[in-house]
Amino acid sequence: MxxxxxxxxxxxxxxxxxxAPFYGSTPPAPAAQPATRSLxxxxxxxxxxxxxxxxxxxxxxxxxxxxxxxxxxxxxxxxxxxxxxxxxxESSHTHARRGLMAGGAMEDGTREVERWEGYVDWRSRPAVKGRHGGMVAASFVLVAEVLENLAFLANASNLVTYLMKSMHYSPAQSATTVTNFMGTAFLLGLFGGFLSDAVCTTYAVYLISAFVEFMGLVVLTIQARSPSLMPPECIKAVGAAPCEPVSGSKKAMLFVGLYMTALGIGGIKGSLPSHGAEQFDEHTPRGRKGRSTFFNYFVFCLSCGALIAVTFAVWVEDNKGWQWGFGISTIAILLSIPVFAAGSKFYRSKVPTGSPLVTIGKVLLAAASARRGGTQSASNGAVIDRAPSPTGSTDMKEYCKPGNTCAAADEVTEPSQELSGLNRAVQCQPRHRTLACTVQEVEDVKIVLMVLPIFLSTIMLNCCLAQLSTFSVEQAATMNTHVGGLKVPPASLPVFPVTFIILLAPIYDHIIVPFARRVTGTEMGITHLQRIGTGLVLSIVAMAVAAVVEVKRKNVATDAGMMDSAAPLPITFFWIAFQYLFLGSADLFTLAGLLEFFFSEAPPRMRSLATSLSWASLALGYYLSSVLVTVVNSATGRGGHRAWLEGASLNHYHLERFYWLMCVLSALNYVFFLVLAIRYKYRNAGVIKG
Structure with missing residues (x-):
């Protein structure tokens, strides 16, 4: 036609x-129109x-x-x-939620699954309740942590010995290099936490970081296996010239391998604890208790990996060569990837919500640039919507309406009085559109700023923990490390605190905490800050014990006339075990308490970054240890006097004075923490206090 x-x-x-209009010469006959219905x-x-x-x-x-x-x-x-x-x-999501309110039955008779709002599975599909999350999912995280920490500590615990014997560094240089390496690894946990909150899910960040750590360990393994990539062998003797330390391209290869490993470790530390904690529903008592148990067993699994590292892996490094030691670490981190991936179908991951650093910066800048008379209060209509808006938007249009008043989409409360100066950031007519802040964003930033002092008060404790991998190992190397016919490597000394943590963690979770719940009548039993405070007290005791043990060790060396001898002193290394036991106990209480404290107190959109503050505290503790060594040597070496931490050997160091200084600083730090803990108000006070 x-x-x-x-x-x-x-x-x-x-x-x-x-x-579109109908075109055609012979259109179909119109159908009869219903009499009772019009379009x-x-x-x-x-x-x-x-x-x-x-x-x-x-x-x-x-x-x-x-x-x-x-x-x-x-x-x-x-x-x-x-x-x-x-x-x-109507959106399908809204339609589904209406059906779920009736127990999952839809209007058409079909049954709709109930989803975890704000969570996705490993394929970025909505996570489903009953299928994703729970202790089964978290168990894969715990097993992966055993392998990851084995790979990390198999090197870190004995790295001082490797740098001294193979790379010809002095004891002070070796200690500084190790503390810088470990400090950087833990500090990069903030980067991993940032990526988990802003860019990728915790699931993706872990897999990427594990691969980066694997590549760094491959570099270290290749260097340790190839004599041409190592400095020339040198026999250290009394009165002989010092050996030439590693330099040039060989040194560059060493540090490339170390800091690639540190980057991978940081990504894992910033994502794995949060990923495990995300598997539990914080809106139910059972979910909160399960999350608390997870953090306890996370430290337990850290210790299990450390136990294998400081026994089997260290023995292999000392007796079979460092190429085998690095090889064990490489295999361990490689195995952790399929183990972690095996739980993929059970995981639920929080959807990234944008950069938390941008939110923090925006709120601080908006508050600083607000007019002097723009402080929000109940009288000018400013209210806080503690729940997210129905659309999930953070645009000021959701809150501000004509008349320069703000309306909450759901439940409203008065602005919090803490850090009230930040309330000025909420302006219904901000000077700059980019500085438009919701009241919820302001409250989130307040929470972050209020937990920062607690974070700062734990740095000194981690400075004490840094001694476990530096001076304490060097102390044990001068002592008799034989147990019967077996010679224990000095780097295996952490076996004492590690074993104690492995034994104490289940007792704490299954006996101490339930007993505390019955006594206090609260859901928590022991609050997060009480756990952290217990760890701080134990660190003070540990430093005092370490100073007393060092005095005894030097007295034995003096009495035996072995101040300049390289032979082992006639004193057993079990004396060092006492300071390890106290520091290990402090680590159990503080690390688990910090991880759970930061995760539970932080806003949901900032949880990975906030949890990473636990590792940042460790990092700054290691850095502070290096700074203290430098400052102490500079201050005590004036006027022709020998510095406390310098000498031909450790026997000539005044290490006991350094330990007493650490003890005093730890006591002052505890007073600072005590003031903060008394004044701190928990975000979920009803849950914490019952």
Whole structure:
């Protein structure tokens, strides 16, 4: 048929729906119209004005008289008109939620699964309750942590010995290098936490970081296996010239391997604890208790990996060579990837919500640039919506309405009085659109700023823990390390605190905490800050014990006339075990308490970054240890005096004075923490206090 012969009518673009007119010489016969039902007007459904001049709108509207210019057109059959329903304009998510409120039964009789709001599975699909999350999912995280910490500590615990014997560094250089390496690794946990909150899920960050750590360990393994990549062998003897330390490209290769490993470790530390904690529903008592148990067993698994590292891996390094030691670490981190991935179908991961650093910076800048008279209060209509808006938007349009007042989408409360100066950041008419802040964002930033002093008060404790991998190892190297016919490597000394943690963690979770719950009548039993404070007290005791043991060790060396001898002193290394036991106990209480404290107190959009503060505290503790060594040597070496931490050997060091100094500083730090803990108000005070 010749379509060009058909009469064509100029059609104006409709304001409602773009329904094309029917063209054809023989249209189908119109169907009979129901007497009791008329079609809705499209422009009414879409809130658009009708177009009376449009032949389309006139054809759709059956009760309107057709214009003369369209009189020749046949009646438009209803077959070509879409019958719109209200459900067409409802989101499937809202429809599903309405069905779920009735127990999961939908209007059509089908049963809809209940989803975890804000969480996805490993394929970025919505996570489903009953299928994703829970202790089963967290168990894969715990096993992966055993392998990851084995890979990390197999090197870190004996790295001082490797640098001294293989790279020809002095004891002070070795200690500084190790503390810098470990400090950087833990500090990069903040980067891993940032990526988990802003860019990727914790699931993806772990897999990427594990691969980076694997590549760094491969570099270290290749260097340790190739004599051409190592400095020349040198036999250290009394009175001989010092050996030439590693330099040039060989030194560059050493540090490339170390800091690639540190980057991977940081990513893992910043994502893995949060990923495990995300598997529990914090809105139920059972979920909160499960999360607390997870953090306890996370430290337990840290210790299990450390136990294998400081026994089997260290023995291999000392007796079979460092290429085998690095090889064990490489295999361990490689195995952790499939172990972690095996739980993929059970995981749920928090959806990244954007950079928390941008939010913090925006709120601080908005508060600083606000007018002096712009402080929000109840009198000017500022209210805080502690729940997210229905649309999930953080735009000020969700909160501000004409008249310079703010309306909360749901429940509203008065602005919190803590850090009230930040309330100025909430302006319904901000000076700059980029500085528009919601009240929820301001409250989130307040929480972060309030936990920072607690974070700072734990740095000194981690400075004490840094001694476990530096001076304490060097102390043990000068002592008798034989147990019967077995010679224990000095780097295996952490076996004492590690074993104690492995024994104490289940007792704490299954005996101490339930007993405390019955006594206090609260859900927590022992609060986070009480756990942290217990760890700080134990660190003070540990430093005092370490000073007393060092005095005894030096007295034995003096009495035996072995101050300049390289032979082992006639004193067993079990004396060092006492300081390890106290520091290990401090680590158990403090690390588990910090991880749970930061995760539970932080805003949901900042949890990975906040949890990483636990590792940042460790990092700054290691850095502070290096700074203290430098400052102490500089201050005590003036006027021709020998510095406390310098000498031909450790026997000539005044290490006991350094330990007493650490003890005093730890006591002052505890007083600072005590003031903060008394004044701190928990975000979930009802849960903490019962």
């Amino acid at each position: 010749d379509v060009s012969a058909c009469p064509r009518v100029p059609v104006n673009r409709p304001c409602g729906l773009g329904v 809705p007007r499209p422009h009414a459904l879409l809130n658009t004005p009708p177009c009376p001049s449009s032949p389309v709108s006139q054809a759709v509207t059956h009760n309107t008289r057709r214009s003369p210019e369209t009189e020749s057109l046949p009646e438009r059959p209803p077959l070509f008109i879409r019958q719109f329903r209200v459900s067409d304009f």
